[in-house]
Amino acid sequence: MNTTKLILHAASFAAYRHRDQRRKGSDAQPYINHPLDVANMLSDIGGIDDPEILAAAILHDTVEDTESTGDEIRELFGERVAGYVLEVTDDKNLPKAERKQLQIEHAPHLSPGAKAIKLADKISNVKDVTDHPPADWPRERRREYIEWAERVVAGLRGVNSELERHFDEAAARARAKFAE
Numbered sequence: 566m567n568t569t570k571l572i573l574h575a576a577s578f579a580a581y582r583h584r585d586q587r588r589k590g591s592d593a594q595p596y597i598n599h600p601l602d603v604a605n606m607l608s609d610i611g612g613i614d615d616p617e618i619l620a621a622a623i624l625h626d627t628v629e630d631t632e633s634t635g636d637e638i639r640e641l642f643g644e645r646v647a648g649y650v651l652e653v654t655d656d657k658n659l660p661k662a663e664r665k666q667l668q669i670e671h672a673p674h675l676s677p678g679a680k681a682i683k684l685a686d687k688i689s690n691v692k693d694v695t696d697h698p699p700a701d702w703p704r705e706r707r708r709e710y711i712e713w714a715e716r717v718v719a720g721l722r723g724v725n726s727e728l729e730r731h732f733d734e735a736a737a738r739a740r741a742k743f744a745e
């Protein structure tokens with residue numbers, strides 16, 4: 566598949582699979598805005614132009630949050646794209662607290678491409694929690710989220726200094742806002 570087709574097919578597939586989902590932020594954006602935001606950050610901030618990393622970024626929540634499977638992603642988008650998606654997919658059979666702990670423990674062992682995707686994912690989520698926090702999240706829960714994201718990102722460092730700097734700025738802005 567050529568590069569343009571790969572990206573367009575990934576966007577179309579993800580948009581369809583997330584079609585009934587909204588982000589949990591107070592502005593309830595269509596879910597697809599988030600993976601597109603992640604892919605755009607990898608390109609614009611991270612300077613990444615590897616089409617398979619960008620396609621995997623667009624698809625990064627399809628296995629975790631929709632009925633899509635790793636086999637399906639492999640068949641449609643190839644081994645490498647599926648590999649990245651599965652690297653950043655939590656095991657939903659585990660309780661939430663354990664999944665969050667495993668993200669911290671697994672982060673240092675991800676491939677460089679998966680680390681970059683996860684970094685951009687955390688930037689997108691931290692910005693959303695800062696600017697449009699879910700209505701039922703009190704300040705303490707928002708603060709805990711940022712602290713957890715910082716612990717995951719600690720294990721992702723060393724692959725993309727621009728993304729890392731952007732995360733640090735987003736986290737600092739979140740902390741400043743919570744201190745208001």
Ligand code: ZN
Pocket residue numbers: 599600625626686
């Ligand atoms: Zn995500």
